Amino acid sequence: MSEIADPSLAPTGETKIAWAADRAPVMATMRDRLRTTGDVEGRRIAVVLPIEPKTALLARILAESGAEVSITSPPSMVHDDVAAALSAGGVEVLARRNMSTDDEQRYHGMLLDRRPEVIVDDRADLITLAHTSRTEALDDLIGATEQTTSGIEVLTRLDAEGTLRVPVIAGNDARCKHLFDNRYGSGQSVIAAVLDRTNLLMAGANVVVVGYGWVGRGVARVAAGMGARVTVTEVDPVAALEAHHDGFEVATVLDACGSAEFVITCSGVHGALSPEAIDRCPDGVVLANAAGIDDEFSVPDLAARASTQRRVRPEVDEYEMPDGRSVFVVGGGHCVNLSAGEGHPVEIMDLSFAVQGLAAAHLARHGGEMTPGLHALPTSIDDQIARDKLAALGISIDGRGRQRET
Amino acid sequence: MSEIADPSLAPTGETKIAWAADRAPVMATMRDRLRTTGDVEGRRIAVVLPIEPKTALLARILAESGAEVSITSPPSMVHDDVAAALSAGGVEVLARRNMSTDDEQRYHGMLLDRRPEVIVDDRADLITLAHTSRTEALDDLIGATEQTTSGIEVLTRLDAEGTLRVPVIAGNDARCKHLFDNRYGSGQSVIAAVLDRTNLLMAGANVVVVGYGWVGRGVARVAAGMGARVTVTEVDPVAALEAHHDGFEVATVLDACGSAEFVITCSGVHGALSPEAIDRCPDGVVLANAAGIDDEFSVPDLAARASTQRRVRPEVDEYEMPDGRSVFVVGGGHCVNLSAGEGHPVEIMDLSFAVQGLAAAHLARHGGEMTPGLHALPTSIDDQIARDKLAALGISIDGRGRQRET
Amino acid sequence: MSEIADPSLAPTGETKIAWAADRAPVMATMRDRLRTTGDVEGRRIAVVLPIEPKTALLARILAESGAEVSITSPPSMVHDDVAAALSAGGVEVLARRNMSTDDEQRYHGMLLDRRPEVIVDDRADLITLAHTSRTEALDDLIGATEQTTSGIEVLTRLDAEGTLRVPVIAGNDARCKHLFDNRYGSGQSVIAAVLDRTNLLMAGANVVVVGYGWVGRGVARVAAGMGARVTVTEVDPVAALEAHHDGFEVATVLDACGSAEFVITCSGVHGALSPEAIDRCPDGVVLANAAGIDDEFSVPDLAARASTQRRVRPEVDEYEMPDGRSVFVVGGGHCVNLSAGEGHPVEIMDLSFAVQGLAAAHLARHGGEMTPGLHALPTSIDDQIARDKLAALGISIDGRGRQRET
């Protein structure tokens, strides 16, 4: 049974989900396929994902295809109205916007109590739990799929150690996921969330992008496309060199922060933006985190060191430091496009969640034949998603054979 | 005495104004200058502008410099909390978010009842009124300054006819206004408002930009910078040719609309996007108006022709047409960055309102010596604003003399 | 009778002119018009322009339309094969690649000896001569048209002084000229010439653009489009502020040169890049001049101060300075796209020379009715050129009336 903030919010949530559904042709095709194949029919599926309209659509499609779906979310990333609509439609929802870390733990436990056969995970939290204090959950578990870069890092380590006892699909690493979601999705939605919340100007601004992975590339490109002067920081020398050739300034975090007006963390590394670096930033700097993990910079540390702290605009907090500088944080240091916005654009999540849904279906049908450990999404599924999207866009491309023959 | 929605909203409004004030160094310098020169000391100034944090700051600075300031706003563009804070600070505010057109007319009349010596106008509404049914207001009026492109069009016609009886400064045509506000300001804030309200994706989208003036150029550039494929429509052959060389598709409105996912009107021309053109748009098209006038496309006509109409998201209305297509309108067809967003970024309005404030001060001191008719802002004031902004940014440039001498 | 380097080069030159002619639809339309109207029939026209395939096409079309055409060129900008082909086709050509400054003066004199009725001028050289030491030339002169920004500066001064004794059309200021030629034409051809001659990389390079007029904007945009990090220097505070908002670094020339890998002068100001600034540049800096005047930086001064000087690649000279730094100059400090390349792209000059040709025809027919002094090209001619180009591109646009009616 669901635990949500307010069931009466369902109509608003329903409208939001409908908006997404109308713009998600690839997931619509997936629904048709799943209903035809019956791959998830009767399967118990546990989902951990931010609860917003697009994730709701994924959960709902799985349910409509015959699966028993339970879902929870990382804290700070729940739209209560969407949760209400999803629950009303027959999905078990365990999440509230203002839930505590204790709630989060408890809901994770409850999800495993349902003895899921397939897990759709975020940051590998549930998979880790099932491999540590809740190993009995492994008895029924066929496999799992993981959505985030940071989750993949955890799973790669577990895989190298030989710890994984079920097949796990690196959903994030599917081309139809990370090339689009992390790059175009984060690129647009992170910048839009920061600008919407602050009403500040990107043209001419000094923007520091910490990390030049797919998220960082997307954020840097959109910022530059709006006229910002972007400085990139990287620890990988080749990626740093790419940033240089892409026309960006490249520097250490400490040097870059010296003239930063915005700092956007995109590295997936805890503490990538250190307190020392924040102290280098000029008065008025705006900080936001674009990554899948919460502590690229430490808001608790900032709060502890600040003389005063106050909310100056919705989702914007000012920390006045003892030296008189003000540091502004958008979205509480959580992934800003979700905590201070509505997440990735619909069309992007149409791809990402087709990856997750079809990965879950693949595990439901073929997981038993797969070896434990980390697996790539089969190329044929990845390609099919891209072909479905191209078809929805009305774009034709050449066949591989055609060119080779001529 | 003010007529506002709710005085108790003042603290929220105050926080918003403070946010803007901290990021408006050029207006801060202006305040210091006006206080020193006393140019507006004791002057009655009537202001018509959307009431949001940055306009509030202008009104407040004029008041703090000794002027008696009364302000109203076009409908749909009032932040009630900002209105409350402004009123609490001693400015007479006549505006509410939900005021009717009748209210608007009444407030315009009340502003002229105050017998202003200087008018800061928007769309030339108040100036026109003072030259038609309320000519007694001309007795005390020293001069006026106008903020918008569409207002300048009206005033140019009046000036050509010899109708204007006071000096009017074409504030919009100051380089520090239109080159920045119309281009970078609209460019960012229009696209951000549309994306924020719809959660849709710009990368890969077909975006039609109607009109390639400064607003259209800004909107086209930002959209392209986010990965959109932009088609421009123009009536001026040279501007059309520029758009072509800037890498955009150029077409008639009817042809462009045939594959549009977004249509953004930026032309300043009534009916630039005709019902016939809207009927060419594919199902699901999103319409928004970026211009200073309200009826670049006719929402009443759309509503009259639609089978059903409903609000699908905040500030997004769906019109289902008899042929089954849905047309979505963001921000009610009003200038979208104000009706569905917070207006131009702070830093941009710092320039625009320094233009208006210094134009008002120039009129207060020198208006009596100026001939009736349309005047440019003196170049020295325009340049000084740019120099103040460069100084605030910490940017040094060469002197004109230095280069010539070498 | 022509004075050229080598008449036997005509076939090569003819092929070059044919290449341009095939890609110049606007000039083709102009030829048809001039033949129909007879506007230049029997008129004596003197032309001063760099002699390359596109200028040759203009001269030839004027001749084919019945004019008696004599042409010379600024030094260093003559393609001897094109000169030969042009001469073979009945135009009097007075120019050789290696002509001296004395030759240049002599040819200017000879052009005036022909008693031209219309002058198509470059840098206002011939117009100035006709108003100073050769005033008898004014007896037959109906009017003149001027091609360059720097020429317009001279003419504006003469006009303000009341010195001009014939009508002069500011051809450069036609929208179809400066918006395209100075921006897109220079933008591409200057960068391409520098890269072709040096084989160096633009991606990641520090490029200093001196001057942010139309030429500077074009050069900055193309450089940035190839991945360069561009720093702009300006003396106009508003233009400097635009460059800042366009995403470029803005600094004084001295500061900008401190980290320059390329410095490209685009200001139209003598000595814009001073010896002191050149001395700030790092070892290996590459200098090029994109402007219509020759001495934005002084090559003679550089040569005088250098320890050694040598040609290291075609059109690239190394100056080794006493402090050990090497400074490289592309194209001898002359306008680099002409001195080290083939000039503006064909399609651009199709517009520019339609402006000059139609300005000349307008003067031939209506010059007698025009007042002495500087005139704009009639808007109707400017618009018609744009319409002819759009038609050649197959682009339709809306009529002005159509939008207003709806």
Place this chain on the structure above:
Amino acid sequence: MSEIADPSLAPTGETKIAWAADRAPVMATMRDRLRTTGDVEGRRIAVVLPIEPKTALLARILAESGAEVSITSPPSMVHDDVAAALSAGGVEVLARRNMSTDDEQRYHGMLLDRRPEVIVDDRADLITLAHTSRTEALDDLIGATEQTTSGIEVLTRLDAEGTLRVPVIAGNDARCKHLFDNRYGSGQSVIAAVLDRTNLLMAGANVVVVGYGWVGRGVARVAAGMGARVTVTEVDPVAALEAHHDGFEVATVLDACGSAEFVITCSGVHGALSPEAIDRCPDGVVLANAAGIDDEFSVPDLAARASTQRRVRPEVDEYEMPDGRSVFVVGGGHCVNLSAGEGHPVEIMDLSFAVQGLAAAHLARHGGEMTPGLHALPTSIDDQIARDKLAALGISIDGRGRQRET
């Protein structure tokens, strides 16, 4: 003993090599390393690479580090002056600009006659020869490294078949090679070569890019950066979808060619641009090949079908088709930046040839311990090259450890 066109050209070639050497800090560091380690001391190394200044520098550095170096080149890609200078400096050069295919075969044979211990190969030609008709060459061969994408395709097939009998390093796949050379290097130099040879305009042009691998991405980005409207064709659905989200039109080759002004093949696939597609192109289309293989489109087929053929400008041939359309080919259909230009920019080849040189050195020292088959360049070498380049640029980055610790 060398076989070259003209030894007297050595001084010109020497100047060209010196220009490159001054801008190749990574290779300079490599030379210091190789001299210290002695890794190639006394080794026989056979090199197949286009002979231009940067390849010459690689060959020379290997020779200066003690290796016995013999070099030949694909046809059409030899700078005879550089060949002369290289030969004068002690490298055996077997190549002339106008050598025949027979010469090419003979020189390949002669290279193997030298019994090389290490091969630096282009398109896998020499490696293939040593594994087929000249297997005795394998007796002395320690290993090889391959420079091109198309060579890697051949080698991957041989590797999958188990045919390779020595270790081969996929030099092309090193990050410091393909991410820079194929993308930024081709991007700039291909567009610059086409524009330089044709004097045509990119702004507003319809450019078709066949293939969206690293070369295609680079070419598309630079063309768009200059104002072109780019259409991408792809056979990989995910890459096609990326191109769409990057803002490009995506279509089949046949559809794209229908409105093409330029078609640039970048796919690495024989016949990617079919005769049928060329027949779809409008009159006046310009074709160029940016890929490492020669026959992405068939020039012999075009010549066979054309009514007439003539050279209209240096490196530009016109083929007049029976239907009256003219098709222009730049650089003879060979890789255009080499056949009609000077190849990649110096700074890019500094990276690429550091990869090849250090791969060769790694094989010379460790090849005996490596298994036969295709190998990646060791990451430590790849990273070190990037670090050397960053150091030369004066760019500091954070250490991996530093961020994790905080």
